Amino acid sequence: MWDYSEKVKDHFFHPRNVGDIENPDAVGEVGSLACGDALKLMLKLDKSERIVDVKFKTFGCGSAIASASALTEMVKGKTLAEAAKITDNDIAEYLNGLPEQKMHCSVMGREALEAAIANYRGLKIEKPVDEGIIVCKCFGVTDNKIAHEIREHKLTTIEQVTNYCKAGGGCRSCHPQIQAIIDEIWQKEKEKVMIEKARKPAKKLTNIQKMKLIQETIERDIRPALQSDGGDIELFDVDGDRVMVSFRGSCVECPSSKVTLKSTVEAKLREFVTDTLIVEEVAS
């Protein structure tokens, strides 16, 4: 049973603005039958580009219908310029939250709106996210779209990427490619951090700063790599320069985890925290 908010349920059981508009000024269509959800958004505008009427039709689950209904209520009375500022998070917030696995429903709402605005402006649907190379063949998701969601929502795992844009939710054969996109994006971020770090004069860290930095480094640079191999790592304790960690998942039985400990975990922590750290494994 999904844990839907009262507002999601209300918009699902009593969807607002269902139907068609005759001669709409703008139409946005996203999704498909094969994907399992689709949304058609129709807008009627006045001379000042204010949305005077809006209707939708949705094929999809409870939260897809609720997200579409919420979107129509949100854009009504707004100008196109104002409506264009609505994000998927705004839709989810309007509904008092969506389950994590259902975030792609609000993404679909935002995309339909973008498509409708582009349609009105007479632009060829200006969605760089639709161009690029198809990574997830099951749901037809491109690398650009995946990268967009990763940056927009600071996603670090394949599972999160699936929640936001469905990529990787089918046969899973694209998981290595998704992981590569995640790695590439955060590698660039990391380089930025390194440049920043190089600019800063090295200062002695307080214990709290050190622990925080260790934790951040594990989250950003170590955990995603281990998780992609089915493993995980927990920070157990920090005592002076001794960092105690324990491995989880497939790392526990992995014969090369000792090597990983020194070559990855310790190396990364020395790189980003201080170069005197010694990493030790404690039994989990």
Next chain:
Amino acid sequence: MKVVYTDNNATTMVAPEVVEAMLPYFREYYGNPSSMHTFGGQVAKKIDTARQQVAELIGANPEEIVFTSCGTESDNAAIWGILRANPHKRHIVTSRVEHPAVYNLCKYLAQSGYHVTELGVDSNGMLNLNELADAVREDTAIVSIMYANNETGVIFPIEEIGSIVKQKGSILHTDAVQAVGKIPLDLSKSTIDLLTLSGHKLHAPKGVGALFVRKGITFSPFIIGGHQEKNRRGGTENVPSIIGLGKACELAKKFMSEENTRVKQLRDKLENEMLKRAPDPRVNGHRTQRLPNTTNLSFEFVEGEAILLLLNEKGICASSGSACTSGSLEPSHVLRAMGVPFTAVHGSIRLSLSRYNTMDDVDYIIEHLPPILRRLREISPYGRETKVKEQTERISARA
């Protein structure tokens, strides 16, 4: 609120007689069946009775029954038990439509260095037996094929499968969780070597199952511990639940003919009326080689989770093979293996009855489900036009 429970392939109501039979083993007879004193020892005798009751339902010898904690444990115990007893054999044959207890275990074994052959099914959900015969090799340790499918109710010709497996000198395990109690089984005249059954699918409580291990089959225990279950499953017996499972099996035997007459008639009426009244329906799975209680229906252009939520509002409990209800984005692996079109997989609903369902229940669903489907069709941007359009596009693309 009125509750119409038609999700019996997920779990069943514990029969009142079963609850009554169990209660003394919480309150009075709490002894350990392994104890030397009479207080505990008398409980061991009652476990023997339960073992007898389970054996009678499936035509087995009582000593061939091992009590476990659930169907998943029985499946794991069967497959691991045979693999460990035959370490030189590294090949497993299974099907693409197994329950996750077998399906995911075989996936895990494939990653751990075993060779796994997964047999596909046709659009009716049936296996190709020639393919099976080709798949079984000299180093095949075990063939694990379900008796009846949990999603569609399709029954596999398990005895034909068994004789092929025997000819090839391998061992047959069958997950019969959905079959036991619904259709008659007689293991005294069977080619099955190991069989899984689960309590909560036949009106016993959750947390108890059994594994039939044919006499003469070399089998290593999955849970290693004490001498319980003749060294085939360690751990102090879950006494009340085992007593409950025994009682439930006795009742299942008694109600077997009702299951295949009255319950089947209810299912058939429900299915036929839905085919008549619902927009764009189809039945998934073989219409006759099927459990008497299950119907898996697809309604095109609507999505399963939305149907379930609206049914839930009317107090009707059902399941769906739609992606949104699976906890992942992947729709039912069973329906996809059958080649059911995506449009129909997303809008699939499983209704599974039991002897506790009535004609009123069926009439209630027949009254409420079609309006729900029509309501979702009104919201849906797709309809028959889409289908025609898609087909034309496909044809023109081909030309």
